[in-house]
Amino acid sequence: MTAPARPAPIQLCAGELVDVPRGLKGVVVTETRIGDVRGAEGFYHYREFSAIELAERCSLEQVWYLMFSGHLPTRSEQASFTEKIAPLRQLPKELRALLPAIARTGQHFLPLDGLRTALSLACSMRGMRPWLDISSEELRADALFATAIVPTLLAALYRLRQGLDPIEPAADLGTAENYLYMIRGERPTPQHARAVEKYMISTIDHGFNASTFTGRVIAGTGADLGACLVGAIGALSGPLHGGAPSRALDTLDAIGSPENIDAWVRPRVAAGERMMGFGHAVYKTEDPRSRMLRETARALGGDLVDFAIEVERRVVRILAEMKPGRQLYTNVEFFAGVVMHLCGLPREMFTPTFASSRVIGWAAHVLEQAAEAKIIRPSARYVGPPPPVPVPDPAD
């Protein structure tokens, strides 16, 4: 695996400025030991392990531990980690009292907006302080608290919005299993729990995406962990980032049956529309998450899975024909939507489920940024009319 070409690092004297590409694509802003994405190879990793191999072989708790500590837990470390998490899933009473009002806010149910408010409040109730003012052990404890409570908050917001009572977390269930249980109100089958767990593990981290970067920029100011995660949730709620695994599923619904695929897809591609669930900013090969989730879906089985695989096969071929050289394959969203649907998750909870695992990655990045203790403060180039123009009296 050869490293991509790299110009010499930019070094600036005091007062010097350098212009970099808009959107910071390809601009290396820091070093990390958390993981990386190799877009050209279709490979990504957490620490030194293939993320996909971790998803195939580990529990969510093992990988969560890995992300926070840098190594996979021994059996006894794992047992004590599991024990530590269980009580942190519980909703504090004062928070529980306010959740119904948060859940019914807004004409449309936007679970990530509800999570933004609820997690902000949960972190304040815990009394989180700027990480600059606390020990690294206290910061780690904050990180565990916040990541453990997110699935509970999301499930409670969902049920309250449905007019249902929130379900108490079950201490004997793993995180993914418990999350499904708290949303649906019945214990999921082991196969469903494991499918969602694999999805969650595979979405914990993925390079320096916009929400992760947001969390680190906020962490750079020394702010409390809650501030960092609440900002990251905001970034994930943007359609250009958090996307919508549900839209890929909507596309399957719209196509309806195999004989409609060409008639539905070709005119849209010709008109320049993006096919939901196809193409990725970083991967120029098959998205490794897509490959894993296709197999996960196949194991769950059923007509929807067969249809999705057929749509994938045909759309990839149509895109190769109509957009030659673009190398467009299914991304994580395409089979994620199918898997989550088959496991009984409602569509409005697809992106929130993503948030419930990604929050582990955000927190790991905040822990790393805190160890660096450096404010992130770039520059912008002013391109308006040159100042100073004297301030005129108000015109009539």
Add this chain to the structure above:
Amino acid sequence: MTAPARPAPIQLCAGELVDVPRGLKGVVVTETRIGDVRGAEGFYHYREFSAIELAERCSLEQVWYLMFSGHLPTRSEQASFTEKIAPLRQLPKELRALLPAIARTGQHFLPLDGLRTALSLACSMRGMRPWLDISSEELRADALFATAIVPTLLAALYRLRQGLDPIEPAADLGTAENYLYMIRGERPTPQHARAVEKYMISTIDHGFNASTFTGRVIAGTGADLGACLVGAIGALSGPLHGGAPSRALDTLDAIGSPENIDAWVRPRVAAGERMMGFGHAVYKTEDPRSRMLRETARALGGDLVDFAIEVERRVVRILAEMKPGRQLYTNVEFFAGVVMHLCGLPREMFTPTFASSRVIGWAAHVLEQAAEAKIIRPSARYVGPPPPVPVPDPAD
């Protein structure tokens, strides 16, 4: 005024990476028409106008209008803007009902954390949607709503935490005057109102600081305006950014009287401690905000002002002697604390008062970022052990 030296813009081919300085200092990440800071000249501007001249000559509402629209309002534009703002200052009833619980959250009163939750909720209650899904007029209306309600939220959180009832905003008062009124419960003198108004105008914007950048990174994902502002509030709550004008005032208290200055300051400077209220990352001259606020304080008058001016004079001299070549002067915090104290603002509301004006700058930047519609997604260099290492079975 000559432009600083600048290397050629970095242009990258697909897959190429370039390393830039940590913390992005000197790295130009975008273009802006909102304003700039010229650290070497001790000058900063909003649009094409000197920010200090705007603070001296305009009302907060005029500058607010300028930040959002790009031009100073005519008299009739100003009148209709004022009319539009007045009802937006009111707390929606459902929000009012939840504020007491938010205000009493946490062992210590952290008004910015309360604002983070309250503004998140307020934006959800308004039904804000991702800016990518709405018109630019709707986004502007969201921006006006959020910036108008922040002073009311802060004042209400403060009073509720004191066990007092929130004060209804007064439609006939300007923003700064009304803010002071809602906190103190009595109409401020015109001199106090104007002093705080000048402070607020002078802190609306200041280059690509960490909170402004946070807001723009979140905006890059297409998220709703509330998500952007809530993230920016989180960044401002970090001690390395929002700082603490109150700490400069605490220093004055600790020194106590002119004859103690040398004995208090010299050993601390010798020990490498930072003097609160002195030095700035960007200004290598006197901070223009400090100069204006010194005059504002002088006009308010009194023993504290005389003492502060004497402390400034002596500390600047001691720093020049003990840290030669560092050019350390008072920054915005030093006299801001004095001015806010003299105008009757409690110390815990100093940084929140800063937030109540900076939110206008954040919103202006979000409006500009929205027009650009580009996700901000940098890279990081992985420096951990090389992957893929096979995932081992758990050790005992």
